[in-house]
Amino acid sequence: MLAIVAAIIFGLGFLxxxxxxxxxxxxxxxxxxxxxxxxxxxxxxxxGTASVKSYGGWRGRTRR
Structure with a gap:
């Protein structure tokens, strides 16, 4: 999402x-x-990324 906003901002700056x-x-x-x-x-x-995994968040799975 932030990359799309950055592209729009770059376009405005270029103009x-x-x-x-x-x-x-x-x-x-x-x-x-x-x-x-x-x-x-x-x-x-x-x-700003939308991919949050449901099995432990950003840490991932822990093995026991």
């Missing part, structure tokens, strides 16, 4: 950079690029 548009005092295409990279890093770290 802002092409058109040389700055929103407000400090939001530009570079800001969107950095936000997209942050979202991709979170996605690669496993944050």
């Amino acid at each position: 802002l950079d092409l058109l040389n548009v700055s929103i407000g005092s400090g939001i530009s295409g570079t800001t969107f690029m950095l936000l997209g990279l942050t979202l991709l890093a979170l996605h690669q770290a496993g944050i």
Whole structure:
């Protein structure tokens, strides 16, 4: 999910950079690029994934 949001953010940043548009005092295409990279890093770290296993959560099964 975070990768899809990052792709949308990258697209907006690309358009802002092409058109040389700055929103407000400090939001530009570079800001969107950095936000997209942050979202991709979170996605690669496993944050925001929807696959939670029902047999023990993130630890998995323990053998006895």
